[in-house]
Amino acid sequence: MRSPATNAELALLLEVAGTPKPGNVDRHREYPDLRFEHFLAGAVGAGEGFRAAAEGTPLGEAFERAIAGMSEQRGGNTQFGAVLLLVPLVRAAAEDDLSPAGARAVVRGTTVEDAVDFYRAFEYVDVTVGDRPDGIEAPDVRRGGDAAPTLEERGLTLADVMDRSASVDGVAREWTSGFPRTFGAAEWLLEGDDTDPVPDRAAEAFLRLLADRPDTFVATQHDEATAREVTERARAARKGDGGETPDALAEEFVRRGINPGTTADITAGGLFVALERGLDV
Amino acid sequence: MRSPATNAELALLLEVAGTPKPGNVDRHREYPDLRFEHFLAGAVGAGEGFRAAAEGTPLGEAFERAIAGMSEQRGGNTQFGAVLLLVPLVRAAAEDDLSPAGARAVVRGTTVEDAVDFYRAFEYVDVTVGDRPDGIEAPDVRRGGDAAPTLEERGLTLADVMDRSASVDGVAREWTSGFPRTFGAAEWLLEGDDTDPVPDRAAEAFLRLLADRPDTFVATQHDEATAREVTERARAARKGDGGETPDALAEEFVRRGINPGTTADITAGGLFVALERGLDV
Numbered sequence: 001m002r003s004p005a006t007n008a009e010l011a012l013l014l015e016v017a018g019t020p021k022p023g024n025v026d027r028h029r030e031y032p033d034l035r036f037e038h039f040l041a042g043a044v045g046a047g048e049g050f051r052a053a054a055e056g057t058p059l060g061e062a063f064e065r066a067i068a069g070m071s072e073q074r075g076g077n078t079q080f081g082a083v084l085l086l087v088p089l090v091r092a093a094a095e096d097d098l099s100p101a102g103a104r105a106v107v108r109g110t111t112v113e114d115a116v117d118f119y120r121a122f123e124y125v126d127v128t129v130g131d132r133p134d135g136i137e138a139p140d141v142r143r144g145g146d147a148a149p150t151l152e153e154r155g156l157t158l159a160d161v162m163d164r165s166a167s168v169d170g171v172a173r174e175w176t177s178g179f180p181r182t183f184g185a186a187e188w189l190l191e192g193d194d195t196d197p198v199p200d201r202a203a204e205a206f207l208r209l210l211a212d213r214p215d216t217f218v219a220t221q222h223d224e225a226t227a228r229e230v231t232e233r234a235r236a237a238r239k240g241d242g243g244e245t246p247d248a249l250a251e252e253f254v255r256r257g258i259n260p261g262t263t264a265d266i267t268a269g270g271l272f273v274a275l276e277r278g279l280d281v
Numbered sequence: 282m283r284s285p286a287t288n289a290e291l292a293l294l295l296e297v298a299g300t301p302k303p304g305n306v307d308r309h310r311e312y313p314d315l316r317f318e319h320f321l322a323g324a325v326g327a328g329e330g331f332r333a334a335a336e337g338t339p340l341g342e343a344f345e346r347a348i349a350g351m352s353e354q355r356g357g358n359t360q361f362g363a364v365l366l367l368v369p370l371v372r373a374a375a376e377d378d379l380s381p382a383g384a385r386a387v388v389r390g391t392t393v394e395d396a397v398d399f400y401r402a403f404e405y406v407d408v409t410v411g412d413r414p415d416g417i418e419a420p421d422v423r424r425g426g427d428a429a430p431t432l433e434e435r436g437l438t439l440a441d442v443m444d445r446s447a448s449v450d451g452v453a454r455e456w457t458s459g460f461p462r463t464f465g466a467a468e469w470l471l472e473g474d475d476t477d478p479v480p481d482r483a484a485e486a487f488l489r490l491l492a493d494r495p496d497t498f499v500a501t502q503h504d505e506a507t508a509r510e511v512t513e514r515a516r517a518a519r520k521g522d523g524g525e526t527p528d529a530l531a532e533e534f535v536r537r538g539i540n541p542g543t544t545a546d547i548t549a550g551g552l553f554v555a556l557e558r559g560l561d562v
Binding site for chain 2: 017
C-alpha cells in the first residue's frame with residue numbers, strides 16, 4: 001500500500017496530468033516559463049516534506065521543507081497552495097484520521113513556531129499575494145522569516161494566520177473549515193466510472209469545483225469580476241450544450257493568463273483524499 | 282539539492298513525459314490498459330526502493346522494494362527495466378562515484394543474496410521474457426523466489442545473473458559493461474540547448490539511442506527482424522528529410538504494438554545521470 005507521503009506526491013502528479021484544466025498547466029498545455037516538467041520536479045521535490053509531515057515533524061517545518069524541495073526547479077511557484085493543503089492532510093492520514101474532524105484537529109494543534117516556519121517558506125518562491133483587505137491582522141507573508149518577532153509577540157499560531165486569510169484565500173478557507181471542498185472533490189472522484197482514466201476524472205472534478213465557486217487566486221491575480229466570469233464560463237462548459245467547451249476555455253484562459261490555481265490546489269487535495277480512500281490508479 | 286533517490290523518481294517521470302517516443306507511452310499516447318497515470322504511480326511507488334538503495338540496503342533488496350512499490354498500479358510492468366538500471370546508479374551516486382568505474386564497482390559488489398531478491402522481484406509483475414538461447418546458465422527468471430536454491434547452489438551473484446543475459450538484454454548489457462549507453466545518453470542530454478524543455482531533449486535522446494542499436498525488448502516481444510526495422514526507421518526519422526517523421530513513427534508503432542522498452546529504460550538512466558551532473562529542470 002502506498003504511504004500517505006507517496007500518495008501526496010502522486011496527487012500532485014495526477015492533478016497536473018489532468019487535461020483540459022482551463023487556464024492551468026496540464027499534459028497538453030504549458031506556458032513558456034512554466035512547463036509540465038516543472039510540476040513533475042515540484043511534486044517529487046515536495047516528497048521529503050510530506051514524509052516529514054507523516055513522521056510527526058512539526059507541521060510548519062514539514063511545510064517549509066516541502067516548499068524548499070518543490071522550489072528546486074526553474075518554473076518558480078508550481079504547487080505552493082496544493083502543498084499547503086496537503087501537509088495537514090498527510091499528517092491526519094498518518095494519524096489514521098483522514099476526516100474533516102481529523103484535519104481540524106491537526107489544524108488546531110498548530111503552534112506559533114509553525115506560523116514562523118510557514119512565513120519562512122515564502123522566501124523560497126515568489127507567491128502571488130494580493131493587497132490585504134483591511135482587518136487582516138497577521139503580518140504580510142512577503143516579510144518571510146522577518147515576521148517571526150511579530151508572530152511571537154502576538155502569539156499567532158498557523159491556524160490563526162490561516163483564519164486571518166480565510167476571507168480572501170480559498171486554501172486558507174479549507175484549513176479553517178475542515179476542508180469541505182477537498183473532501184467533496186474526493187467524493188466525486190470516487191463516484192466516477194472506475195474504468196475512466198484518473199487524470200480525466202481529475203479534470204472533471206477541477207471544472208466542477210471551478211463552476212461551483214470563484215477562484216480566489218484568479219481574484220488576486222486579476223480581479224473579482226474576472227473570477228466571477230471564469231466561474232460562469234466553467235458552468236456553461238460543464239453543461240455541454242455546445243456553446244462553450246472545456247477545450248476552448250483552456251485555450252482562451254491560457255492566452256489571457258488566467259490560472260485558477262486555488263481550484264487546482266483543491267483538486268490535488270481531493271485526489272489525495274480519494275487515493276487514501278481507495279481510488280485505484 | 283535533490284537527492285539521488287529523488288532524481289531517480291524524476292528521471293522516470295521525465296522519461297515518460299518526453300514525446301514523441303515512437304511506440305512507448307508518453308504524454309500524448311497511451312494504450313487502453315497501459316496509461317500515462319500508471320507510469321506516474323510507478324515512478325513515485327519506486328521511490329522507497331531508491332531511498333533504500335541510497336541508504337546502503339543490499340542492492341537486490343532495494344530493487345525488490347522498488348519493484349513492489351512500482352507495481353502498485355493497474356498498468357502492470359511499467360518501469361521494471363528502468364528501475365533495474367537505476368538502482369545501481371543511485372547507489373553509486375550516493376557513494377559519490379557516479380561514473381562507469383563507480384557503477385562497475387557497485388555491480389561487482391553484488392552477492393548471491395542480491396540475485397535471490399532480484400528473482401523475487403519478478404513475482405510482482407509480468408515481465409516479458411523471451412525464450413532463452415542455449416548457453417544461458419542462470420535459472421529462468423519466471424521461477425521467482427523458487428530459483429533461490431539453484432542460485433545458492435551455483436553461487437551466482439546478481440552480477441553473474443546479468444552476465445548470463447547480457448547477450449539478449451540491453452539492460453543486463455549495461456550492467457556488465459559500465460553502463461556505456463546510459464552515460465552516453467547523459468552526455469547528449471547535457472549538451473542540448475539549455476532552454477529546450479527537458480522532455481523534448483529526452484525524446485531526442487530516445488530516438489538517437491533507438492537509431493543507434495536494435496532494441497532488445499522489441500526483439501524479445503516480436504523478433505530480431507522487427508527490432509532491426511525499428512532501428513532503421515528511427516534512423517530515417519532522425520534524418521528529418523521528410524520521408525519519415527518521429528510523430529508518424531509513434532502512431533504506427535503504437536498501432537503495431539511495438540514498444541522499444543529497453544531504449545526507454547536507457548533514456549531514463551541517462552536522465553538520472555544528467556540530473557546528477559547538473560541538468561537543470
